[in-house]
Amino acid sequence: MNLLKENTLEAEIAKILVVEDERAIARDLKESLEHLGYCVPAIASSSAEAIALAEIWHPDLILMDIVLEDSERDGIETAQEIRDQFRVPVVYLTAHATTTILERAKATDPFGYLLKPFREKDLWVAIETALKRHRLERALHEREEWLSHILSSMGDGVIVFDTESRIRFINPVAESLTGWTETEAIDQPIQHIFHLICEKERSPLLSTLLQTVFHGELFYLLLDTLLITKSGQEVPIFDSAAPLRDRQGVVTGGIRGLRLNNTPVMQEEW
Template identity: 45%
Template sequence: MTKAKILVVEDEAIVAKDLQYRLKKFGYTVPEIASSGEEAINKAVEISPDLVLMDIRLKGKMDGIEAAQEIYKRLDIPVIYLTAYADDNTLERAKITEPFGYLLKPFKEKELQTNIEITLIKHGLEKQLKSNKKWLDALLKSISDGVIASDLQELVTFMNPVAENLTGWKQEEACGRNSSEVFNIADAVTHNSIESPIIKVLQDGIVFKLPAETILIAKDGVEIPIDDSAAPIKDDKDKITGAVLVFRDITEQKVAIEARKKQIEQEQLVAQLEEINQLKNDFLNLVSHELRSPLSNIKVMIQILQGSTDIEETQHYLEVMDAECDRELELINDLLDLQRLENSSYSTIAPDALLLQQWLPWVIEPFQIRIQEHQQTLQINLPSNLPPLVSDSTNLERILVELLNNACKYTPAGGEIILNLRHVSLETPPQTIIAISNSAEIPATQLPRIFEKFYRLPNADIWNQGGSGLGLPIVQKLVEQLQGNIQVESSNGWTTFTLILNDLLGF
């Protein structure tokens, strides 16, 4: 290292000049020469040299050892002693000042240069190390997490202020104690003691994180919910030398989480209340229209019949009244069926082996006349050699009747209704898929609500189609009881309800 400033402290002028000459030859600068301890201190403060070459025996009350001690204390400048004295007493006094070198006069030129170079390099590294340590100390003291470090024996070697506040232990009293004593943790629910994560880290050499519900029991017994992780401290050869534990107080976090949970619960409750309120309104609308209307019609017709003597007219109104009563009973039965399905279990299922090639035409037969009246066409695609389907025939018939009834109601005159059936044996368990399509499209915005109770398409009245909005919810519940799945899609002028059924082999 060249151009370093060196302060020479020597009370022999000739020796001092010789040293100055040699140092300049090595490439160093010697801005000042001091001949006493007091002068050496003043010159060091004034010029702040990189190194001091100090003679021990100096003129005046202060010798070189005392001056070196003061210089190092004030300025952190390394000192090399140059002296003719090597007695035990002098050496003992010199060692206390932690000199970077001790050369006995006379010394060789190369020896002097080597000591100077080593001293400058060593002191530079020490300064860097001290700077890094100060930076690390400042960082650890300023972060909001608690930090505890230990050695290989699990003894505490460091605590930052946050760790002191959380544990109730001061660093000076905690250092040298077992980490488990200072960092006392337990399960928040059972209060059973939990082994210190430092032990786990030192044993396995891996980063370790505590369970979620962990509390720190402070020195005064206060319990604090914490979150933490521990990691090994390793040297440059990847050898574990200790462990560091980083932890934080999560009291506010837990309070915030609980508050958020309550907020979500309240929001869900409000949503449920709004849904219930909507169902109530829908039900009242249903009662006011679907229940009230037939009763009003029946009452009017009764009044007409009371004054009528025409047999044909009487017969007509009796038939209309009978139809209105059927309509009323159908709606009441739907309400009761839906209530039963929402509260029933799978134990109501009575599975049977259905031969679909024979069973489906029987279910579809009542719709043939209705389809002809509406000038519609019905196409049935049944593959040959279908295996029997193990299912509940009553529930499945109700599902198909509701879906076919909707298809007939909403398919315009001249439209088509198609029933496709296929068996998928590659699935586990095998599946039977029934798809009912009709040439009428449902708007995409209405599809998400198609299975809601009391929901009817906005244009149902335009098509002059009545209904309670209970048919498809009943279908969905029946499909769930059959452990199946139902899907609906509508595009390009067609709507398709796809029913996916599994064999009920477990019943």
Template identity: 45%
Template sequence: MVENPGNFSQSRILVVEDESIVAMNICERLKELGYEVADVVSTGADAIKRAGELDPDLVLMDIVLKGNMDGVETAEKIRNTYDIPVIFLTAYSDNDTLRRAKITEPYGYILKPFEQRELLIAIEIAVYKHELERRLKASENWLLATLKLMSAAMITTDINGTVTFLNAEAAAITGWTMKEAIGEDIAAIFNVSPEDPVRKVLQEGMVISKNSLLTNKKGLQHNIDFSAISITDESKRNMGVAILIHNASGD
């Protein structure tokens, strides 16, 4: 018997398999590995229903299921509705099946018959990957909320000068909403004279400017002070630019 050395041995797993003998074998293997079987269902409709009721850590999904929905369609609905990772279990490996399965962004794909160690590795990787993604999303949401709550006007761009964020204060000054600004070139949104801050920051690392003239979306002009700094990753590579606008006053 393969032992589970990971930190996710208490993970709760929903098994979706329409062959009762195969389902029983899968459940036995999961229990031997230290996992909890949340439930076993045989149709896509039941899988979606139980996923919502049980909130399992993972779904093991056979691609070929009884009923109107196959495993691929079921996995897509579970991912979109509940954000639960899915691993496909199947005896089919034809190109069309693989193509359809890939579109649903599964966390793993195991061909039957499989070894217990294959099952263990696939589950541990899937649960760990999903946990990392969840933490990253929470961190991104926290950062976005923080930026939105800042009293100072802020705009961020990528290294190409494409706007990636604009808070309410910056929207009020520039005349552009965040929805309108995202994806636009910074020169159109932050139309200042006499300099292009993004290109200068990427060269020098920081720009502090006083008495600049900003022309907003409606053509109105503001005298502003602003500072701009480069955004870098852990390797000190430039990822973009953050612009902070101070002391804006309309003319």
């Protein structure tokens, strides 16, 4: 077991809150965790105590017994409240792996399960897997917030959509141009929200834009393009779009850039 302890990240010792109403099991669990190199700042035996200790200690992970006998809420309800308030990952401990319990637990998006009784090695694997997943999700969330901040600060309208043509992001400038708020637009098919037409031919242009992007190509509309806003107003714009790709190069959606076309109309001299 020394090997497990050596493999635990020493640079940043994880704090683990134990929620277990059976004192003997809680004590043994604390000893195992400390033997593996983790820090156990507290043990909770009820739902209310678990929530209070989570707020005090800000643990990196919680080991949550699903069945809390002397508590108003069971471990699943408690885990959901802790996730909502503190975004702390939870690994469930249970000796009752019924289908009903597992379905309820799954709905709270847990980071793992451990069936009692379990070996110390299984405990370590479950914890390290949960901590790694949480670090990755947190990094992804921070990256998405950073990207959202950048896109929101841009002077052009920006609309991001997925391969089903559903809107995933719209920045304030795009809201102003189109008349649609982010709340109204998110998850809606882009065809239902934004309409583009050629000013001269009065023909729709959005389907051509989507086809071009989903084929992995750039799309530009620089002249004679009108955006029909939510109120029905026709606004001259420059419109461009580019495919979004994952690390393997697969197209996962697209991003549109909108800008008012303030170019004055040149009158022909006679």
